[in-house]
Amino acid sequence: MSEPMIDIRGLCKVFGGAAETVMPLVREGIGKQELLDRHNCVLALRDINLAIPAESIQVVMGLSGSGKSTLIRHINRLIEPTYGDIIVDGQSVSGMDASALRAFRRNTASMVFQGFALMPHRTVRENIGYGLKVRGLDRDEIDTRVSHWIDRIGLDGFADRFPTELSGGMQQRVGLGRALATDPDILLMDEAFSALDPVIRVEMQNILLELQAELRKTIMFITHDLDEALRIGDDIAILRDGEIVQQGAPQDIVLAPADDYIAEFVKDINRGRVIQVGRVMAPITNGTTGPAISHDSLLEAAAIALAEAGADAGIVTAADGRPVGAISRGDLMAAMVARATAGN
Amino acid sequence: MADTSWWVTFPQMERETLVGFRKALDGAYRDFSRSYGDAIEAFFEPLLFFLVWFERLLINAPWWAVLVVVCALVFLVGRSWKIVAGTAVAFLLIGYFGMWKDTMSTMSIITVCTLIAIALGVPIGIVMARSDRARTIVTPILDVMQTMPAFVYLIPVVMLLGIGKVPGVIAVVIYAIPPVIRLTNLGIRLVDRDVLEAADAFGASGWQRLVGVQIPLALPTIMAGINQTIMMALAMVVIASMIGVQGLGQPVLRSITNQYFTLGLLNGLAIVALAIVFDRVSQAYGRRMQLQYERISNV
Numbered sequence: 001m002s003e004p005m006i007d008i009r010g011l012c013k014v015f016g017g018a019a020e021t022v023m024p025l026v027r028e029g030i031g032k033q034e035l036l037d038r039h040n041c042v043l044a045l046r047d048i049n050l051a052i053p054a055e056s057i058q059v060v061m062g063l064s065g066s067g068k069s070t071l072i073r074h075i076n077r078l079i080e081p082t083y084g085d086i087i088v089d090g091q092s093v094s095g096m097d098a099s100a101l102r103a104f105r106r107n108t109a110s111m112v113f114q115g116f117a118l119m120p121h122r123t124v125r126e127n128i129g130y131g132l133k134v135r136g137l138d139r140d141e142i143d144t145r146v147s148h149w150i151d152r153i154g155l156d157g158f159a160d161r162f163p164t165e166l167s168g169g170m171q172q173r174v175g176l177g178r179a180l181a182t183d184p185d186i187l188l189m190d191e192a193f194s195a196l197d198p199v200i201r202v203e204m205q206n207i208l209l210e211l212q213a214e215l216r217k218t219i220m221f222i223t224h225d226l227d228e229a230l231r232i233g234d235d236i237a238i239l240r241d242g243e244i245v246q247q248g249a250p251q252d253i254v255l256a257p258a259d260d261y262i263a264e265f266v267k268d269i270n271r272g273r274v275i276q277v278g279r280v281m282a283p284i285t286n287g288t289t290g291p292a293i294s295h296d297s298l299l300e301a302a303a304i305a306l307a308e309a310g311a312d313a314g315i316v317t318a319a320d321g322r323p324v325g326a327i328s329r330g331d332l333m334a335a336m337v338a339r340a341t342a343g344n
Numbered sequence: 345m346a347d348t349s350w351w352v353t354f355p356q357m358e359r360e361t362l363v364g365f366r367k368a369l370d371g372a373y374r375d376f377s378r379s380y381g382d383a384i385e386a387f388f389e390p391l392l393f394f395l396v397w398f399e400r401l402l403i404n405a406p407w408w409a410v411l412v413v414v415c416a417l418v419f420l421v422g423r424s425w426k427i428v429a430g431t432a433v434a435f436l437l438i439g440y441f442g443m444w445k446d447t448m449s450t451m452s453i454i455t456v457c458t459l460i461a462i463a464l465g466v467p468i469g470i471v472m473a474r475s476d477r478a479r480t481i482v483t484p485i486l487d488v489m490q491t492m493p494a495f496v497y498l499i500p501v502v503m504l505l506g507i508g509k510v511p512g513v514i515a516v517v518i519y520a521i522p523p524v525i526r527l528t529n530l531g532i533r534l535v536d537r538d539v540l541e542a543a544d545a546f547g548a549s550g551w552q553r554l555v556g557v558q559i560p561l562a563l564p565t566i567m568a569g570i571n572q573t574i575m576m577a578l579a580m581v582v583i584a585s586m587i588g589v590q591g592l593g594q595p596v597l598r599s600i601t602n603q604y605f606t607l608g609l610l611n612g613l614a615i616v617a618l619a620i621v622f623d624r625v626s627q628a629y630g631r632r633m634q635l636q637y638e639r640i641s642n643v
């Protein structure tokens with residue numbers, strides 16, 4: 001395993017309390033409500049450990065108030081940690097002085113916001129170029145880069161409009177363009193698509209996935225929507241009351257929810273579009289014949305392949321084409337409808 | 345009997361003590377103005393020079409040239425032909441009734457006072473918006489400045505600098521500056537937190553935040569403050585004529601002492617006309633900016 005791009009270590013955040021007074025209580029495991037009642041502090045994050053590999057999309061999911069926004073704002077230090085540290089590319093974010101932090105925000109990590117947070121007095125072009133302007137690039141350089149992104153992100157013809165003239169989806173394209181224009185390694189997206197209509201939201205998810213296939217950024221993506229989490233995430237961390245209650249690949253979470261809370265979340269999910277054949281295949285037996293199905297095909301795709309071939313079973317193959325298992329129609333059906341069971 | 349008199353009349357300070365107290369304060373202030381008056385006067389010398397130059401410029405320029413320039417400025421700032429037409433009519437009437445010269449004097453002093461009020465008031469408002477401490481200190485001072493009867497400002501200024509244009513300008517600025525300070529502070533404090541957070545997230549420095557986000561977004565509110573400041577300056581100009589400020593206030597003052605009703609009315613109306621022009625222009629400008637930010641799609 002290579003070094004993670006973002007490494008969150010033992011992060012705790014208590015709003016409204018000094019570290020010396022509240023940290024001992026947090027370590028003893030004081031409840032959120034008790035801390036609020038007795039000490040008038042809000043426990044927002046408790047002992048978060050999360051390592052995010054470079055070029056991957058880490059989804060953080062949780063209900064409103066679970067601490068998602070607080071967590072993501074620690075990565076570019078819009079919020080100061082009460083305890084713990086964040087290491088980005090080997091460098092401690094809490095250790096940066098004011099100018100190093102500004103340089104980090106200008107060059108390394110940029111952010112997309114739930115409410116878009118565009119500047120109403122600047123045109124689309126000026127909004128997208130904002131990060132570059134802050135960085136002090138000259139006008140021609142900014143113009144070239146901005147034009148590239150306007151084109152890339154589907155905002156042709158809108159360059160000289162003002163944000164309030166655009167629909168929500170278009171506004172968030174501007175938000176995404178503004179974040180990408182500085183060519184950062186890290187993209188922080190706090191419920192970036194939550195405010196959009198379902199159809200537009202899926203469209204934006206597609207744009208993001210398409211861009212990611214080419215750009216390979218390290219992305220932290222916050223959402224409260226499990227469908228979105230499963231579609232986008234390479235890895236999902238589930239946050240509840242400021243703690244990570246489960247972390248793993250999307251199909252692990254669907255197949256083995258850590259507790260009833262998560263089981264409740266995943267019970268209505270279309271499992272055929274999340275789980276891969278490799279996770280539910282049977283050992284290969286002599287004499288099994290059928291079409292070859294790649295181990296990372298989704299169940300739904302495998303079912304279609306079997307139906308088209310008119311076969312009752314298929315051979316599951318590894319990336320190199322070697323057969324590694326077998327899957328029957330029955331197995332597929334069982335896996336697609338199986339009720340998630342709590343615990344391991 | 346004598347012992348219970350406090351029940352009927354207020355047990356006030358001994359008359360001699362009070363007189364002594366007033367004498368001491370007045371004397372101290374007089375001493376201060378004697379020793380520093382010249383230095384302070386010298387400090388304001390450039391201001392006086394500019395005031396005289398600007399007033400002469402407006403008075404000596406041909407009336408039609410002034411009219412054209414004023415109308416052009418009104419159009420540039422307000423972008424409305426209706427306001428331009430109103431301005432032209434007002435100025436022509438003023439000239440026709442023989443008040444052109446006094447109006448030019450008043451315009452020059454109002455312009456200078458407004459510029460000074462903006463130059464001082466906007467930075468003070470910014471400091472207030474950035475620090476709650478500064479706000480708690482400045483707010484009560486502004487409250488006092490706004491409720492103190494305007495005549496009271498004239499006394500210390502006259503004691504210090506005598507009678508003339510500069511003390512007039514100082515009194516007008518003190519009287520008129522509170523709105524621009526208050527509304528600059530308010531405008532900056534009302535700027536959307538999310539937008540400011542975005543500026544921070546992209547690594548903006550404090551200065552970039554102020555100049556690139558806070559001031560532009562507060563500008564419509566600041567303009568409302570400037571508008572009020574101009575109105576108050578116009579109101580104060582009449583009072584300032586008591587200490588020798590030239591302009592429309594002088595004839596009004598003369599009318600009061602000599603009971604010239606028509607003269608007073610005409611000059612009063614001229615001040616009203618100026619006020620309306622300044623008000624409409626600065627409001628139109630503020631509205632134009634507001635619209636730009638809240639532009640609603642009608643495509």
Ligand SMILES: Nc1ncnc2c1ncn2[C@@H]1O[C@H](COP(=O)(O)OP(=O)(O)O)[C@@H](O)[C@H]1O
Nearest residue numbers: 015042044062063064065066067068069070071
């Ligand atoms: N500035 C703050 N001061 C006090 N409490 C806060 C502050 N910001 C967030 N919180 C609290 O921290 C918790 C987590 O908030 P947040 O991170 O915004 O949750 P989410 O983004 O998951 O909805 C909530 O209980 C919220 O009330």
Ligand SMILES: [Mg+2]
Nearest residue numbers: 068069070191
């Ligand atoms: Mg949130």
